[in-house]
Amino acid sequence: MNILHQIVEVKKNEVSELKKKYSKSSFEDSPFYNKNSFGFAKSISKSGQLNLIAEIKKASPSKGVLRINFNHKEIAKTYFDNSTSAVSVLTDEKFFQGSIKHLNDIAHFKKVPLLRKEFIIDEVQIYESKANGADAILLIAEILSANQIKDFTSIANDINLDVLLEIHSVNQLDKIDFSHNKIIGINNRNLETFSVDVNNTFELMKQIPNECIIVSESGITSQLAINKLKDKKVNAVLVGEFFMTSANIESSVKEFQKWCKHES
Numbered sequence: 001m002n003i004l005h006q007i008v009e010v011k012k013n014e015v016s017e018l019k020k021k022y023s024k025s026s027f028e029d030s031p032f033y034n035k036n037s038f039g040f041a042k043s044i045s046k047s048g049q050l051n052l053i054a055e056i057k058k059a060s061p062s063k064g065v066l067r068i069n070f071n072h073k074e075i076a077k078t079y080f081d082n083s084t085s086a087v088s089v090l091t092d093e094k095f096f097q098g099s100i101k102h103l104n105d106i107a108h109f110k111k112v113p114l115l116r117k118e119f120i121i122d123e124v125q126i127y128e129s130k131a132n133g134a135d136a137i138l139l140i141a142e143i144l145s146a147n148q149i150k151d152f153t154s155i156a157n158d159i160n161l162d163v164l165l166e167i168h169s170v171n172q173l174d175k176i177d178f179s180h181n182k183i184i185g186i187n188n189r190n191l192e193t194f195s196v197d198v199n200n201t202f203e204l205m206k207q208i209p210n211e212c213i214i215v216s217e218s219g220i221t222s223q224l225a226i227n228k229l230k231d232k233k234v235n236a237v238l239v240g241e242f243f244m245t246s247a248n249i250e251s252s253v254k255e256f257q258k259w260c261k262h263e264s
């Protein structure tokens, strides 16, 4: 059983506890629920640059704790002040030391769209995302059926949430209706070995229609990788560990943003 499936086993219990406390209608009462979303798709597909989705991630299954002096609000402010295209907030507690509270706290002063980075296996988590200020959610093709991908995407879109649909391998492609899911994340992390290889993005994107927005995810830490991604016209990158392990997050984001600009 790879790490994703281990996470899903824990998630099933968490979701059943969540459903004991909340329903769709209880989430509808939240102040965020009826607010307009910030447009995630538009923000991460701007031309002239590789768009940066900067992630707030205290720990990971592959590396353990990434940042000891972790303050989610300060990190979010740094990302907002340095013109990132979107911010991804890990909300999983057990494996990433995140929290839904982090998302809610940050949503009160957001300046760019927020992606809720979670392992979504039930529609109640989609309503919970909206109620806590998300503008977009992650769906992971490996842990969902084709019908779940379709239904969860429709539910999210109906409440104004964009969907980043993540794939890891060629095996997941036939579950996807690309006319319905136009934002595709390609994860470069091998879930058996945790090794990362940006070539996974280049191999898989060959099989994805040109009109899709492509996000390369995981293990992106160098200008060389950024240059290759720009050459292949990838729209956006999702980057966590590089910033979380930096002694100075602000200067790392500034440097990274310079790499991401296309030459005019």
Ligand SMILES: O=C(O)c1ccccc1NCC(=O)[C@H](O)[C@H](O)COP(=O)(O)O
Pocket: 003, 004, 055, 057, 060, 061, 062, 063, 187, 189, 191, 217, 218, 219, 220, 238, 239, 240, 241, 242
């Ligand atoms: O980060 C992990 O170790 C991990 C393990 C198992 C499932 C998912 C995992 N990460 C989630 C992500 O997709 C990354 O946080 C995201 O792409 C950013 O990656 P990185 O820049 O390498 O932190």
